[in-house]
Amino acid sequence: MARYHIETYGCTSNRGESAAIERRLRDAGHRKVEGATEADVAILNTCTVVEKTERNMLRRAEELADETADLYVTGCMAIAQSEAFREAGVDGEVLHWDEVPEAVTNGECPTTTPDAEPVLDGVVGILPIARGCMSDCSYCITKHATGKIDSPPIEANVEKARALLHAGATEIRVTGQDTGVYGWEQGERKLPELLSRICALEGEFRVRVGMANPKGVHGIREELAQVFADNEELYDFLHAPVQSGSNDVLGEMRRQHQVGEYVEVVETFDSVLEYWTLSTDFIVGFPTETDRDHAQSMALLRETRPEKVNVTRFSKRPGTDAADLKGLGGTIKKERSKEMSELKSEVVGAAYEGMVGERREDVLVVEEGTGDSVKCRDSAYRQIIVQDAGEYGIEPGDFIDCEITGQNTVYAFGEPV
Incomplete structure (x- = not known):
């Protein structure tokens, strides 16, 4: 870590x-x-x-x-x-x-609290649906702490979601090391059913699905995309970390997917959802990454144009197989990171710029912001900042109608209608 x-x-x-x-x-x-x-x-x-x-x-x-x-x-x-x-x-x-x-996670899976119990933070309910993953990535130390996937029954997670709503949650964040493989250890692919069951609960709320590796999503991509389309409670948002645009590097990372599978996931969601957010991660400077590999990652970023991107320089984690590889120089990693970060700003900024004056959104106020502002999320989980919230009587938990009036690269500004 x-x-x-x-x-x-x-x-x-x-x-x-x-x-x-x-x-x-x-x-x-x-x-x-x-x-x-x-x-x-x-x-x-x-x-x-x-x-x-x-x-x-x-x-x-x-x-x-x-x-x-x-x-x-x-x-x-x-x-x-x-x-x-x-x-x-x-x-x-x-x-x-x-x-x-x-x-900061360096492309590793997130870990949940040891008891993996739900947490209510303001109006946001954190719902860990499982612990562990099915991957064996060469750079990741998390697997030593969490082990293989352990998925509680669907009904148990639905009851936890219901309890969060009763406690005042208006946003439920479904989390795990890899949400896409929920149920795999039992020979089933249960994420679509779980999401449908949660969305059927009573109340006005939104659900965000946390990180799901491309391999797990690929096998359920059509069914999962349709679940998103059928349930307005679900943010149309998918976090699928590709990590590299090079199949050679993905092999050295021991990622279970190839670039083509990631692209097929994106294409499926594009075909089913008119307005959605793709979030992904790239690790730059993996020890075996060549100039050609880096160029392929840059090309993939340009091709798929995710609206949210995490760019991380590779750093060695003790006890991992990748730590034994001869690393690239710090200068190379910094240069590649800078190049990709600049492209990321261009791609993400264009997505938010395209919203200005073109969209009117029903957003959920999630938390207080700086000064008298609030942070909201639209249907695709894009962040909308509403200023002078006190004048409008707006507070976390409210649903409001907004016109998008401006942007600042990674978020937009909205004005209540």
């Missing part, structure tokens, strides 16, 4: 976001260290109150980038002035705070 160092500047809201980041990192088995030089990953949660603060943030970002392998910049300045870090040549990735935990 990764050793992380986190620094937080600014208001109580920033401190709350950092606390949420740390909670998710701890749940995933990562360990906090006090100094950036001891860390695999540094996280800088920024403030942008005055010009002097901005200069301090840029200087601190440059220092942290020199002190650790990977730097993630988040917080107010990262959202409002993301271009400032790029213009200053900061060797780090600028992310929204809730994208940070996924980026």
Whole structure:
């Protein structure tokens, strides 16, 4: 697991976001260290109150980038002035705070809490449907902690979902190391049925399906896409981490899918759903990755144009087979990461830009944002920020109708109608 160092500047809201980041990192088995030089990953949660603060943030970002392998910049300045870090040549990735935990995982499966019980966080209910996975990825240490898939009965998970709704949840996040293989150890593919049963529960709510590896989704892609189409409670959102556009690298990673299977999943969802979000992950700089392999990953990103992308530089995890491979130089990994991150910003930014003035969305208010704003999710789980929420009397748990009026690369702005 990764050793992380986190620094937080600014208001109580920033401190709350950092606390949420740390909670998710701890749940995933990562360990906090006090100094950036001891860390695999540094996280800088920024403030942008005055010009002097901005200069301090840029200087601190440059220092942290020199002190650790990977730097993630988040917080107010990262959202409002993301271009400032790029213009200053900061060797780090600028992310929204809730994208940070996924980026830190180095492409590994998320781990759930040991008892894998539901958790209510505000109006969001976290529902772990299973523990473990069916994969044996060469770079992943999570499998040593979680083992093979262990899927509770559908009825047990439906009852947990019902309990979350009764407790006040308006969004249920179905999670697991690999949700797509739910039920596989019993010789069944149960995810579509489970989702249909949860969506049939009483109440007005939304359901987000967590990470599902392409191999597991591929075998149920047509049935699963139809479940999404038939149930408005489901966000039309699929997180299928491809990790590489090269079949050679996927083989060395011991990923169970090939690029063609991932593309077939995307094509199936494209054919069934008119408006949906594809989320995927890429690991750049895997030890065996050549220039040609990297080019193939870049081409796949351009071809499939996911609306949400996590780009992570490979780092060795103790006890994994990939840790024994001779690694690429840090400069190569940084250059490839920068190139892919720039393409990611272009692709994701174009998706959000295309929403402006073109869409009117029924969104769910999920949580409070910075200042007097709220963070909402539309039908495809794209993030919509509504400002001056107090003036509209809007709070988490509300469903509101919005016109999309602007965007900032990884989210859009909405105005209540």
